[in-house]
Amino acid sequence: MSAAIKNADIPRVGAGTPGxxxxxxxxxxVSRSDEIFDIPKSVKVLGEELVLFRAKSGExxxxxxxxxxxxxxxxxxxxxxxxxxxxxxxxxxxxxxxCLEQPSEFKGKEFCSKVRQKAYPTKELGGxxxxxxxxxxxxxxxxxxxxxxxxxxxxxxxxxVRYFDYNWFNFFENSADPAHVxxxxxESAYGNGSWGSRFFDAKDPPxxxxxxxxxxxxxxxxxxxxxxxxxxIDEMSLAFPSILQIGDTEFVHGNADPSDLNxxxxxxxxxxxxxxxxxxxxxxxxxxxxxxxxxxxFGRLKELRKRETPKQNxxxxxxxxxxxxxxxVRAEDVVTQGTQKLLGDRKEHLGxxxxxxxxxxxxxxxxxxxAMLGRTPKGVDLSAGKxxxxxxxxxxxxxxxx
Numbered sequence: 002m003s004a005a006i007k008n009a010d011i012p013r014v015g016a017g018t019p020g021x022x023x024x025x026x027x028x029x030x031v032s033r034s035d036e037i038f039d040i041p042k043s044v045k046v047l048g049e050e051l052v053l054f055r056a057k058s059g060e061x062x063x064x065x066x067x068x069x070x071x072x073x074x075x076x077x078x079x080x081x082x083x084x085x086x087x088x089x090x091x092x093x094x095x096x097x098x099x100c101l102e103q104p105s106e107f108k109g110k111e112f113c114s115k116v117r118q119k120a121y122p123t124k125e126l127g128g129x130x131x132x133x134x135x136x137x138x139x140x141x142x143x144x145x146x147x148x149x150x151x152x153x154x155x156x157x158x159x160x161x162v163r164y165f166d167y168n169w170f171n172f173f174e175n176s177a178d179p180a181h182v183x184x185x186x187x188e189s190a191y192g193n194g195s196w197g198s199r200f201f202d203a204k205d206p207p208x209x210x211x212x213x214x215x216x217x218x219x220x221x222x223x224x225x226x227x228x229x230x231x232x233x234i235d236e237m238s239l240a241f242p243s244i245l246q247i248g249d250t251e252f253v254h255g256n257a258d259p260s261d262l263n264x265x266x267x268x269x270x271x272x273x274x275x276x277x278x279x280x281x282x283x284x285x286x287x288x289x290x291x292x293x294x295x296x297x298x299f300g301r302l303k304e305l306r307k308r309e310t311p312k313q314n315x316x317x318x319x320x321x322x323x324x325x326x327x328x329x330v331r332a333e334d335v336v337t338q339g340t341q342k343l344l345g346d347r348k349e350h351l352g353x354x355x356x357x358x359x360x361x362x363x364x365x366x367x368x369x370x371x372a373m374l375g376r377t378p379k380g381v382d383l384s385a386g387k388x389x390x391x392x393x394x395x396x397x398x399x400x401x402x403x
Contacts, residue, residue, distance in 0.1 A: 006366045006373070009345020012170040014277045015048040023365075023372040026381055027242050028124065028131040028144045030274045030286045031063065033159060035128065041085060043076045045278040047134055051121075057082040062096030063132045065119035069100075094118045126150045128159050129274070129286055145383045145391040147244075149270045149290035153390060158299045160287035167339040169243060169275050169283035175338055176237050176245050177357035179209045179220050185333050200224060200233060207235070211357040216240040216380050216393055218364060220357050223403055232403055236395045239361065241368055241380030243275035248395035267397040268293030280343065 010019040024047055031044050032053055041054040043066060050066040052075045062085060068075055073089040080086075084095035090105035098120030100113040121132045122141055127150025133141040149157060165172065175181065183201040200207060200222075207224040219238040226233060238246040248267040274286040291298045313325035323339075326332035341347060344362075351359060368378035383391045 006370050007345065008362055008366070009343075010369060011362065011365050012168045012343045012345070013280050014169070015280065019369045019373055021047055023369040023378060024242050024277065025133075025135045026142075026372050026378050028133050028141070029242075029276045030129045031123075031132045031276060032130045033128060033162060033286065034125055034130055035159075036162070037061065037130065039080055041076050041078055041080060043074075045282075046132065047277055048279045049134070052076055052078070052085070053123075053130070054078075054080050054085050056080060056084050056096060060096045061123045061125065061130055062094075063121045063123050064094060064096075064098055068092060069116055069118050092116075094120075096120065096123075127157065127288065129288070142377075142381050146385060146389055147272065148390050148392045149272045149288045151390050153292070153388065155268075155290050155292035156299065158289045158291075160289065163285045163287070164278075164282065165285070165335070165339070166282050167335075167341070168280060168343050169277040170344055171338040171341050172283065172285075172334070173239065173243050173245070173275055174344075174358055174361055175334065176239055176247070177211065177218060177220060177361040178355065179222055179237065179357065180206070180354040181337070185337060186330055200235060207233075209357070211360040213360070213364065214238070214394075216244075216383055218357070218361050219395065221403075226399065231399050231401045233398075234400050234403075235397050238393045238395045240393045241365070241378065243277070244393065245273040245275070246393040246395045247271045247273075248397045267395075269298075270395075272393070 006019055012020065014021045014024050029046065031046055031051075032042065036042070037053060037055045039055075041052045044051050044053050044063075051063055052066050053061070053063050055061050057080065064075065064085065066074055066076060068087040068089065070087065070090055070092050073087055075085055075087060078085045078087050081093065083101055084093055086093045086102075091102065092100060092105070093102040094100055098118040100116040100118065103111045103113055106112070120138070121134050122138050123130055123132050124144050125131070126144060126146070129150065131144055135141060183203040183206050186201075187203065207222040209220055209222040212219050212221055217238070217240045219236050222235045222237075223232045225231075236248070240246065248269055248271065268291055270290040272288045272290075274288070275283055276286070277283045289299065289302070295301070313327035315324045323332070323336045326336045364379070368380070371378040385391045
């Protein structure tokens, strides 16, 4: 079976595909809670056109966009206490897809019990709405209590939802490729003279190794301290199916020194939840959580990110659509990731610096195989601490040894 799962299966998420079957093993964020109002919201998830709504009872529903009666779009439906009512003939559906009313039918001729709208279970956690698109909606796995979504003595910030017009895996596997950081981004992310620019110095880059974890994979970057008594560590974590956790923003953006941390690690969590819309687009929900001593950490972070403006002079004859991009981390990512073809459709020549990429793809193929065979893939059942919180560890700081 393992030989049947190919790299080309990874990026494709439509219903019935190996990658799509794998993704449907997990809870996926589909919206911020504060972006659901008194009207339906159209969302596309794993290639399916859906409608998200909050009934006046407070329940959240995620149903197929097309009404099963005559196919009119429920994006324009009316939201009521019991559910969502199609504007065409008034059929009413609850959050579970049950047809409750058919006012266009003569009394006694209704056939509600024979009609069911496609519907998926939803849960709210920490300001996000998650949905489970698996085959058995009556018995979904538990939604992990991801650390930044659970209040534990810090401050939370939701960044604006971002939408991308390229494949989700191009973005996700980028974090398993640390060598691009000191080549593509250079000083863009960190600023001249900052700790980040010193750690990710292209003339003296850090060592790195990919390490398998319960939740997926993490990239452990390391560099000896100046006095030779230990190592500076910076970890980037990739949790299955598509969560990134990067804890170094407190330092690489804030120009702090990791010696401030000693061995306790960062006070900052930066979770990026990636939900594929289809094979050519995805949405990203970013949640930050800070437990440190600075009163206005998020305000400072916003100001620092405003400085990430392209520094590239564009020639008057340059008609390339993504110019300028040098000097802005996010623009640099779009230019490189967004111009790649889907995995399986492009030719590659991988080297030793791509060992994180190679390991990640192998692990994802195994997880897809598990899903196809009815086994529980990595990242579905995650261990929680005594406080019930699931932590995706990304240590940043000093350690005596690797």
